[in-house]
Amino acid sequence: MSDHAATIEAIAKPEKAARKPTPRHRRGYLFRLVVSIVALVFALFPIIWIVSAAFNPSSNMANQSLVPPNASLANFEELLNNPLHPFWLWMWNSVKIATITSVLSVFITALTAYAFSRFRFRGRQPLLVTILLIQVFPNLLTMVALFLFLRQIGEYFPSFGLNSHGGLILVYLGAQMGINIWLMKGYFDSIPRDIDESAAVDGATHWQTFWKLIFPLVRPVLAVVGVLVFVGTFNEFILANVLLRSTEQFTLMVGLYLFVTENFQQQWGVFAAGAIIGAVPTVVIYLLLQDYIVSGLTVGAVKG
Amino acid sequence: MALRLTALAIVDSFAVLLLSLLIRDRLWLLAAILLLTTLMVNAINLSDRLYPLRWMSPAIAVIMLLVLYPILFTVYSAFTNYSDGHLLTKAQSINRIEQDTYLPKGGVTYSWAAYRADDGEIILWLIGGEGQGYLARPNEPLQSATPGASGVGGADENGFPVSIEGYTRLALVDILPILDSTLAPLEFGEPPLTIKISTIREAAQRQQRYVYDSEQDAIADQSTGITYFADEDQGYFTSETGDSLNPGYQVVVGFRNFQRLLNSPALRGPFLLVFGWTIAFAFLSVVSTFALGLFLALIYNNAFFPGKKFVRALLILPYAIPGIIGILIWRGMLNQHFGVIAASMLDWFGWSPGWFTDPTWAKVGILLVNLWLGFPYMMLVCGGALQAIPNDIYEAAEVDGAGVFQRFWNITMPLLLVSVGPLLIASFTFNFNNFSVIYAYNEGLPPIPNTATPAGYTDILISYTFRLAFQAGRGADYGYANAITIAIFVIVASITLFQYRFMGMWEEVSKNV
Incomplete structure (x- = not known):
């Protein structure tokens, strides 16, 4: 040629x-x-x-x-009115779990990403690589272990055991942490270090620099990670299905699955109504953030 | 500073509490991880030299306890006989067995009367051989008592109080219908010395049946005199005649779970079927979604087509809908007899396949649903990648006389695969463990007949694991399930490492470190 x-x-x-x-x-x-x-x-x-x-x-x-x-x-x-399926409660459970997971996850990952981006210390590289490697083991694979773990914890602290939202949130927190730390660290790296240095000259502590200067600058990536975690958690089915037991603890996806297993033909219309309401939050988010998500796709995020 | 130390103190006291409980129950692995995590968090919060790690304390705690521990536990239990019947540690199992009681010959007996509280609690008034009265409640030591004392009514002709405050006495007509069903199983008094109703007149003191002897590492049955020795190979206390005591306990069995997987024909049969379908499912899912996605991306790439953006936004909708909802909608549409697809096919052709009952058609259905779920992703990804291929290469090829297909195979595909290749591999590993589509479509059914462990024709490895752990007919087999988990992990990890190595992703990772 x-x-x-x-x-x-x-x-x-x-x-x-x-x-x-x-x-x-x-x-x-x-x-x-x-x-x-x-x-x-x-x-x-x-x-x-x-x-x-x-x-x-x-x-x-x-x-x-x-x-x-x-x-x-x-x-x-x-x-919405039949007490046999507390739809609003499921919706509320899902929104609650997804919001708490998303906020905690963003906060914890931002702290970690900041440290990886700004400090140079011994063991930094191995630690970063370890975090990535651990995530190669998909957490769905450990669901048996997670189930038994929560069952055991539930014996001591029922609000973090099986069938509890606390336990489920903890499991979700662990699920994506490694990838998100990497995603955020990359963005933190793009913020010039001069900002930190001049703040240090002015006598700011690391915490003040992080909270007052860096945090506002990285808002876009925080929002993206937050939204991705929210959507992922809101739509998650398998772990919630394994770890939640009673109807009033169900998330929306587990609750909707209930329609399918009992008398699906007669409940089809009711299920359809629930499916539409349940799909609205994520569809709206996807349509609003289309461009962000499309660029995120090529980073390697695959949908669940 | 003060705030941090206070938070650390709270975390520590919580950790110490949990640790003491774990040690009490002898859960060594979890206790060790928790101890390690607590020590790390303390070290990095107290030493100034480790200042940078301080920022990571919550992340480290979460990763250690909720990512690393489950992995270690999975690996560990794959080498044990952990399953229903072997859920407990040896100490817990001995403890449980020692709670068994029996009625010794010539033991202490009482005559009794029953009283019931409003909330249904039942207590007994017992009269011993020497005429002494006792009040017996579940899980409390016997209380000697006399009729006429505070809260207790006077005695009737048999010596039983006519009333007890807060309780009503049960008459014979009340007792008879519930004697066997409700009263007989109740245990009164504090274990291991408890009292049970044996006949309509008599209640008897029961004794601890099994006594553990740590020197012999054996359990003696007080009622028969048989000794059960610990069998560390099987995780049971077993007598010489081969009888064993329940529950058994956990023992390390080495590679036995893996050997079963490879050697036992009964287990290997379904495993190989499931394994084959897992590969086929993941491969066909990637190929079909990629083919359709690429085709659509090609059609809209650089072409004049009014409303192109709008059409593309509509085509993305299946991707925007929560996956599980999409699958359930299809499950309804394919529903036998009533679903719109089945009903229309019946109308038009007088025939419709068993989308959920026929092994082949169930697989076709799953692939169809997965195609619907996955093609928009491929379309987006391919669309982006096609944009990146410079136009002049095509123009050059056209000038050289290359046709549409030649241009596609010799230019588009090679260039596209460079950028999209890693995503295809990621998509393969994702579908390899795509539990939700299998489970929500049909729970892995229809069942494969006559298998040693339950398995379905559409089960993939991870849903098969799930079935072994949570739905097995003969009881959950966590050890075996986790052995399969390890096998899945080895496969997925090799694919991922292959991807990293051959796609140069390691270089990218190291660059970013």
């Missing part, structure tokens, strides 16, 4: 202006249109179908049609 490079450069002119519809373009356009329609049907049909089910006055799966006749909010009323 390199042999031809000069010739090619001489001949090939940038074709940026060639946007006039030619027969070839028209065929291409038609092709894209057809593919887009097929892809959109595949991607959106389940979503449209669940929305339609939610507004269908009959909750039964067999009676559903794409456009519900006499659309009503009956399923939502049933969902």
